Amino acid sequence: MSSGQGEDVVTGPSSDEPPEGGQVLNVPNVLSLLRLVLVPVFIWLLVTRELGWAGLVLVVAGLSDYADGKIARRYGLVTRLGQMLDPIADRLYIAATLIGLAAVDVIPWWLVLGLVARDALILTMYPTVRRLRLPIPPVDFIGKAATFNLLGGFPLLLLGSVDSPFQVLCLAAGWALVWWGTALYWAAGVVYAWQVRDMVRQRRGSAR
Template sequence: MTDVQGDSSGRAGRQRVLPVTDRLWTVPNLLSMLRLALVPVFVGALAQRELGWAALVLVVSGVSDFADGKIARHYGLTSRLGQVLDPVADRLYIAATVIGLAVVQVIPWWLVVVLFARELFIVLLYPVVHRYRLPIPEVTFIGKAATFNLLGGFPLVLLGHLPGWWSVLCLASGWALVWWGTVLYWVTGLVYGWQVSVMARERRGSGVPG
């Protein structure tokens, strides 16, 4: 979810700011909580080698991830809790997914390293963010697209490991989404790194103590 969205007129440089509430029990927040609650369900399904059920949980998670942002923007339900809860739920789910799939040998471990390297890159920016009291990055369209591709691709890759006429199609489309998601995931990280460097330079230029 994000509190900033491009103007529907599509004019460059124009944005409309959506109101941010302090409400806790909103539909988008409940969907993010559901995504968090499904993490142990997904891990348990993988542990039992129930790949079909694990894929279904990932589908539900992907749908909820798409729905919470749409509902928040459309009905003005963007909240301060949601701005924190949504990306936390996304990252936790991706972490559990990639580690779990690597453990059951559905994806290679080097892909886990690539995705976690991006998270490490973001963590390494924290000292600068804290030093200059920079804002938490908003969840952008590209960031949501990266998460959507990953959470859409992984269940297809899982289904591709089940015997059936669908296996080749699922593997091909699933890996295409995973690759696009991985690229976009890194793009959002690099963009935020650039934003942090620009904001930090502006703070130094304005005499903000570091």
């Protein structure tokens, strides 16, 4: 689930890879590094049941994920390091968030399995993409919308687990975003699989 510099789970060669070199420690890459540093902080806050602060960390992570991609594309700061670092940070945050929220009973384990199963579906395409050296399908609007909903919903669910005047509102909005995000996440996965299937058919057709 990423809207930053990185792509989806399946990786492969791309025709528009950024050149080697450039300023490695630019703002987008520093933001990705910040998300990596915050992963153990988030886990520690969950373990100590500081759910409000853990929700705030998730908000910061979501904002940085959005900002690093926008800044990188706007100012031409996309680097190969960023394309590797951004999805690594995202995957660690997604794993930590899903397992952590389920462990503290904020979300059910079957929801975790449903989201993991979608990524497993994408991973099954990796050998074919790798073998045929297919380009990476672009992240479409559905995938970006899924990311937005999930990254917005999980912090609200955490904040809704804390006693406050806004608890009911946070829970209602959080679950609405998570349900929409889960549906869109699977829809994006199906679209991605369809794109890979079409590229495989075109590649095999041109090889005949």
